[in-house]
Amino acid sequence: MRRFIIRRLLQSLLLVWAIMSLTFLLVNIAPGGPEVVLTQNPKLTREQVEAIRVSYGLDKPLYEQYVTWMSRIAVFDFGRSYTNPRPASQLVVERISATAQLGLASYLIGMLGIPLGIYAARRRGKLGDNVVRVITVIGSCMPVWWISLMVIIILANTVKWFPQGEGTGGIGPWFLHLMIPAALLSTGVLISFTRFVRAETLEVLSQDYVRTAVAKGLPGKEVNRWHVFRNSLIPVVTLLGYLLPALVSGAIITEQIFQWPGMGRLFFQAASSRDMPVLLCILYIGTILTVIGTLLADIGYGLVDPRVRYD
Amino acid sequence: MAPLLEVKNLQTQFKSKDGVVKAVDDVSFHIDRGETLGVVGESGSGKSVTAMSILRLVQHPGKIVGGQVLFEGRDLLKLNENEMRKVRGKEIAMIFQDPMTSLNPVLTVGRQLSEPLVTHMGLTRDQALKESVDLLKMVGIPNAAERIKNYPHHFSGGMRQRVMIAMALACRPKLVIADEPTTALDVTIQAQILELLEKLQAETGTSVMIITHALGVVAGMADRINVMYAGHIVETASSDELFENPRHPYTMGLLKSIPRLDEARKGRLVPIQGSPPDLLDLPKGCPFVSRCEYAHPESETILPQLRQVPSVSDGNRSEHWIACHSEVKMGDPPKRAAQEVA
Numbered sequence A: 001m002r003r004f005i006i007r008r009l010l011q012s013l014l015l016v017w018a019i020m021s022l023t024f025l026l027v028n029i030a031p032g033g034p035e036v037v038l039t040q041n042p043k044l045t046r047e048q049v050e051a052i053r054v055s056y057g058l059d060k061p062l063y064e065q066y067v068t069w070m071s072r073i074a075v076f077d078f079g080r081s082y083t084n085p086r087p088a089s090q091l092v093v094e095r096i097s098a099t100a101q102l103g104l105a106s107y108l109i110g111m112l113g114i115p116l117g118i119y120a121a122r123r124r125g126k127l128g129d130n131v132v133r134v135i136t137v138i139g140s141c142m143p144v145w146w147i148s149l150m151v152i153i154i155l156a157n158t159v160k161w162f163p164q165g166e167g168t169g170g171i172g173p174w175f176l177h178l179m180i181p182a183a184l185l186s187t188g189v190l191i192s193f194t195r196f197v198r199a200e201t202l203e204v205l206s207q208d209y210v211r212t213a214v215a216k217g218l219p220g221k222e223v224n225r226w227h228v229f230r231n232s233l234i235p236v237v238t239l240l241g242y243l244l245p246a247l248v249s250g251a252i253i254t255e256q257i258f259q260w261p262g263m264g265r266l267f268f269q270a271a272s273s274r275d276m277p278v279l280l281c282i283l284y285i286g287t288i289l290t291v292i293g294t295l296l297a298d299i300g301y302g303l304v305d306p307r308v309r310y311d
Numbered sequence B: 001m002a003p004l005l006e007v008k009n010l011q012t013q014f015k016s017k018d019g020v021v022k023a024v025d026d027v028s029f030h031i032d033r034g035e036t037l038g039v040v041g042e043s044g045s046g047k048s049v050t051a052m053s054i055l056r057l058v059q060h061p062g063k064i065v066g067g068q069v070l071f072e073g074r075d076l077l078k079l080n081e082n083e084m085r086k087v088r089g090k091e092i093a094m095i096f097q098d099p100m101t102s103l104n105p106v107l108t109v110g111r112q113l114s115e116p117l118v119t120h121m122g123l124t125r126d127q128a129l130k131e132s133v134d135l136l137k138m139v140g141i142p143n144a145a146e147r148i149k150n151y152p153h154h155f156s157g158g159m160r161q162r163v164m165i166a167m168a169l170a171c172r173p174k175l176v177i178a179d180e181p182t183t184a185l186d187v188t189i190q191a192q193i194l195e196l197l198e199k200l201q202a203e204t205g206t207s208v209m210i211i212t213h214a215l216g217v218v219a220g221m222a223d224r225i226n227v228m229y230a231g232h233i234v235e236t237a238s239s240d241e242l243f244e245n246p247r248h249p250y251t252m253g254l255l256k257s258i259p260r261l262d263e264a265r266k267g268r269l270v271p272i273q274g275s276p277p278d279l280l281d282l283p284k285g286c287p288f289v290s291r292c293e294y295a296h297p298e299s300e301t302i303l304p305q306l307r308q309v310p311s312v313s314d315g316n317r318s319e320h321w322i323a324c325h326s327e328v329k330m331g332d333p334p335k336r337a338a339q340e341v342a
């Protein structure tokens, strides 16, 4: 187990390195290079453009830039923002807490899909199951930004209010301002969990070992807990890990719509102004989160399924 | 003395879009205490559904629509779910066909063996685990104290079936139903498992209902044999009688299709012609009629009921029943060639 984790950590490092290298390459082969936003002002003279390039180290040969850049991001230094005199990493770090709150809240809401899926499976073909299925299908057909806008329109027209930014002044407003965007951000995860758990549970219910458990005369609760859910929730552990980064990518839109002061909104702004250091910093965090999610998924899988072997 | 189990006019059906499948249709039989009953028949003849009906394990869309299952005089079909739970695993236990899929992959073998002991015998987990070690020893698994900590995937197919047998016997049930317990195993292992079952039955005195599609499997083991065809029992007799004096053409066909060591029989092995009828579209008369070499004129239109015939092997001490209009014996010349079933 320990060797497995160490090996996977090393693999993950390699993966992060590869992704970041590829990103570096893409940014630099883009027309105009990374500095296009700084140099496209027509009023700038040749000398001024050159001075800017020197100050950001963009005049050096590409491989040299690559080595410098890589050694810097290893210590989480992405250089100065193009639109703000402060370091990009500092700008991003300030926003992490807000995004983490939103992500965590929506993750927890999303996990309600587990009991929902179990419920639907146990009531297969009955009214409750059909309601859940219709809602998940409709839900997965509507993009989150569209649902969000609808919610805002409805709220603005009925209670003349909708959450904007972080709630200030006590726990109540904080909660409301957090929960509405979090609930909307969670729809994708919630739906994935519900459908996945429902399908898994139905699959397990038809397994021979469930029949064995019933034939042994075990009480229904015992059969469900140890023979059905204990098996149907194994793949869910994997899903928990894989869906982790989806919350950050999803946050880009949700944060923009609700003016939530997190990384996602910063990413949106940085993308509009082509603020490369900031973009790359957020991308880096997203990459690491993806890798961690995958790693957690694999480790978790091994913990809940005795058939997994670490070699 | 009343038999341990008496099944009367059992009817179990599956409803589907295309119609109603009468998987078990008006089946009656009994099992005495300490007796081994073999149930034989082709695939789809309703053996498993009969067994599952006894324990009320038939799942949707299947439904028991009629009959009685009297166990020690109580009709199991009338019990509520809670009372039924106390019968399952405690009074009547079941061993399933495929040991590879019949054990929960994520619980240790010890844990799975313990469950019925905790549920039915009121043991604590620790006591039950200790008992599980003895159960594993009983079915001949070496190193039992260590093995209870293993998961099913650490066991071979034959070993898993031993675990299933141990689990079935855990609460000393009065009846063990084994549904094709050896079909999924290697031939060499098959013999070992049957031997084990026989030995344990002798030791515990439990009754056994053993289901198989191969007559050879139960030949030496069963006291009596039910032959099933298309949801009906078509012949029932003591084991010796059935082999010596089969009276239903289907049973004769089964016997002709298996190799026998005890008798220098002339001629080759002959498979039964044709295939079983579509249960959705059963003929009005005898379901075997289209494959029968001895079909009686009435067979086309009238469903034969079980009737008693003389038992020659033991001078009528045991009962011998067949559901056939014809009076034929093994070796009689065929009245007609079996129709080719399109």
Ligand SMILES: Nc1ncnc2c1ncn2[C@@H]1O[C@H](COP(=O)(O)OP(=O)(O)OP(=O)(O)O)[C@@H](O)[C@H]1O
Residues within 6 Å of the ligand: B014, B021, B023, B041, B042, B043, B044, B045, B046, B047, B048, B049, B050, B060, B061, B062, B213, B279
């Ligand atoms: N889940 C089900 N849905 C619909 N029909 C079923 C179902 N299970 C069984 N049947 C029907 O019941 C009939 C009898 O099935 P059963 O499993 O008892 O056969 P069997 O004699 O045990 O055969 P085998 O030797 O293949 O195990 C089948 O032919 C099938 O048509």
Ligand SMILES: [Mg+2]
Residues within 6 Å of the ligand: B047, B048, B049, B179, B180
């Ligand atoms: Mg069967």
